[in-house]
Each structure stands twice: as structure tokens, then as C-alpha cells.
Amino acid sequence: MLATPGVLPSPAVEDRWAFEVKQDGQRAMIYLPGDGTVLVRARSGTDITAAYPELLPLAKTLGRRAAVLDGEIVALDGQGRSDFERLQQRMGLAGVPARAARTAARVPAHLMLFDVVHLDGRPVTGLPYSERRGLLEGLGLAGPAWSTPAAIVGHGAQAWEMVRNAGLEGLLAKRLTSRYEPGVRSKAWIKIRFVRTADVVVGGWVPGRGRLNGLPGAVLVGERREVPLWYAGSVGTAWSEAERARLAGLLRIAAAEACTFVEVPPMAGARWVLPRLVGEVRYSTRTRTGRLRHPSWHRLRPDLAADDLT
Structure with missing residues (x-):
């Protein structure tokens, strides 16, 4: 049951x-x-x-x-x-x-x-x-x-x-x-x-498939520990269609050639962006290494700059 x-x-x-x-x-x-x-x-x-x-x-x-x-x-x-x-x-x-x-x-x-x-x-x-x-x-x-x-x-x-x-x-x-x-x-x-929230920096994304072709299937997020960006997890749920489309446009503008995480996330087909976008995610708990468990997207935080999260 x-x-x-x-x-x-x-x-x-x-x-x-x-x-x-x-x-x-x-x-x-x-x-x-x-x-x-x-x-x-x-x-x-x-x-x-x-x-x-x-x-x-x-x-x-x-x-x-x-x-x-x-x-x-x-x-x-x-x-x-x-x-x-x-x-x-x-x-x-x-x-x-x-x-x-x-x-x-x-x-x-x-x-x-x-x-x-x-x-x-x-x-x-x-x-x-x-x-x-x-x-x-x-x-x-x-x-x-x-x-x-x-x-x-x-x-x-x-x-x-x-x-x-x-x-x-x-x-x-x-x-x-x-x-x-x-x-x-x-x-x-x-x-x-018990839902917890965290402010995270978007450092990359993975393209969606099927009807999500050209849109993000998931974003790769990190947290500032002093200056470097530490990978915190992959977030691919709780978006509306409008939010996903808006985020796709912002990701294209922030496109980067190289990964900005301290360690490259093990995600096939990942695309990288400059660490400028800040979002708020919900999650249940954290792993011992600080990764977010069961993260879901809550909202963009245009009121926060990535550098504010150090």
C-alpha cells in the first residue's frame, strides 16, 4: 500500500x-x-x-x-x-x-x-x-x-x-x-x-527530448562556496510551459563554452552557461556531500545576483 x-x-x-x-x-x-x-x-x-x-x-x-x-x-x-x-x-x-x-x-x-x-x-x-x-x-x-x-x-x-x-x-x-x-x-x-528551499546558481542545462526539443529538460545548479561554483544537483521538474520557455531564452543568452563548476557534472549532452542566473529550488534533504535530494524548480530570483550568494 x-x-x-x-x-x-x-x-x-x-x-x-x-x-x-x-x-x-x-x-x-x-x-x-x-x-x-x-x-x-x-x-x-x-x-x-x-x-x-x-x-x-x-x-x-x-x-x-x-x-x-x-x-x-x-x-x-x-x-x-x-x-x-x-x-x-x-x-x-x-x-x-x-x-x-x-x-x-x-x-x-x-x-x-x-x-x-x-x-x-x-x-x-x-x-x-x-x-x-x-x-x-x-x-x-x-x-x-x-x-x-x-x-x-x-x-x-x-x-x-x-x-x-x-x-x-x-x-x-x-x-x-x-x-x-x-x-x-x-x-x-x-x-x-518537510520542504526546504535553497537559492542556487544555474551553471548548465540538458536539452529535453520529444516535445521539449530545444527546451531545457533539466538545469544543472550549483552553490557558491566562497568563489567557486560547486555542483548541487540536476533540477527538471515543477516548471510551467511558460517558465520553461522563458528559461530557455535566458540560457541561450548566457551560453558559455566551458563548464564553470569546480567539477564537471556527469551529465551526457550538458550545455554550459555563465553563472549569472539565480533560482530558488525546493528539496527534501541533502547528501553528505551537499547535493540536493528530490530538487524541484520553484522560481527565478532576478532580485539576486550570483555574487550575492557567496
Whole structure:
């Protein structure tokens, strides 16, 4: 079951919702048949059990009880926050168990459990979220590499402030009466991201394809660290047609022969511009090297000069 992007439920109805911290990791279904084995499948259905050897002891936690659980595999940073960049070192290693075990010693993974869809030989997807949550918490699943993080009923504004102050990615709001709908992006689950903004300098662009031929498909943006322009990411979403056309004209005027970033971005077919245009972008988090994650275009900033951003 997938969540729909949205906004925080209003105070008038928030007591009908539960709020969970949105984790930034790899979604997984955990199959515990009650025979001492465990199977971990990614959202695609791929068997990724061997990529996460620290989850193997989970097989014996329920004894002979059978269950299918829903959760998110994360790698935590020094402040206990999920860090997708760290987790990427663990992903894709299911076919090389020896390497997965070595990497696990250096970058441990942790499974955050948030739902149960099958228990004791019967599906529980038809039960409301509140009942499924009670079943999940009753399993007492807390271990060295797995846990059942708290869900808060009501108090959405307070939960949002906690998430913002802790530097977390956002919240998931789940209607207490909602059934579990496999494969559905449901409005009964809402994901609310904490959106950050940054002023960036445009240093290049990548031409679009098809109907976007001759227009920018994405712009390559950077940030000033003293004088050099450091590459911060590629932004290719949230433009209107008028904005894209206006930006295309400005990019042609600012065309340059050489890249002005400290390091050339690894983008095939990139075209370079003089670092004059300033824009404001929205993003979710940053990587450890300062790159913007999930950036989207917000607006041009003609009121700012690139040199003002040093």
C-alpha cells in the first residue's frame, strides 16, 4: 500500500488519523512462515534477503507464529536519522552475500516495522489500521536490527514540529479506519514532506527530448562556496510551459563554452552557461556531500545576483 502526497490533516479531524515518522529507506515486505526462516522482498517483489544478513535472526522471534509484515529498511546516521545515501551502500548486494556481510559490519541496516498484513494463517488487510497497529505492537518486535516505531494518534501539529526540529524527512498520516490496500496509492495514507528551499546558481542545462526539443529538460545548479561554483544537483521538474520557455531564452543568452563548476557534472549532452542566473529550488534533504535530494524548480530570483550568494 502506497501513500499519496498531501498536507497535514486539519486539527478538526486529526483525531481520526495516526502519525508516523516518514523514513527514507528501502520499502520491504517481511515473510515469517513460522518455520525458522525469513524472506525479505523489495517493493518490486525481488528477494533481497541476502542483502541484509542482520535481519536473519528475525526468523525466530515469533516462534511458530506466521506473519507477513510491512516496513522500511534504513541506515541510520550519527543522530539516529534515516540516511538514504548510507543505505545505498547496502542495496543491490543480494547476489553477493559475502560482500553484503562485509558491508553490514561497516554500515548496519535497521528494519522499521509499521504494519502487519497476514498473521497466524489469515490475512488481516481488511481490518482497520487501528486494529492492525494493535496486532503489530502486540508482537513485541524490538531487536538489535529491527523495531516498531511509535505512531501518534492526533496531535498532528506537535508531531510535525518534532519532525521539523529533528531534521527528519516528514510525516505519514494514516486514517485510523483505513484498510490495507495492496498495490494501491491510497488517499487514506498521506505523506507530508518537510520542504526546504535553497537559492542556487544555474551553471548548465540538458536539452529535453520529444516535445521539449530545444527546451531545457533539466538545469544543472550549483552553490557558491566562497568563489567557486560547486555542483548541487540536476533540477527538471515543477516548471510551467511558460517558465520553461522563458528559461530557455535566458540560457541561450548566457551560453558559455566551458563548464564553470569546480567539477564537471556527469551529465551526457550538458550545455554550459555563465553563472549569472539565480533560482530558488525546493528539496527534501541533502547528501553528505551537499547535493540536493528530490530538487524541484520553484522560481527565478532576478532580485539576486550570483555574487550575492557567496
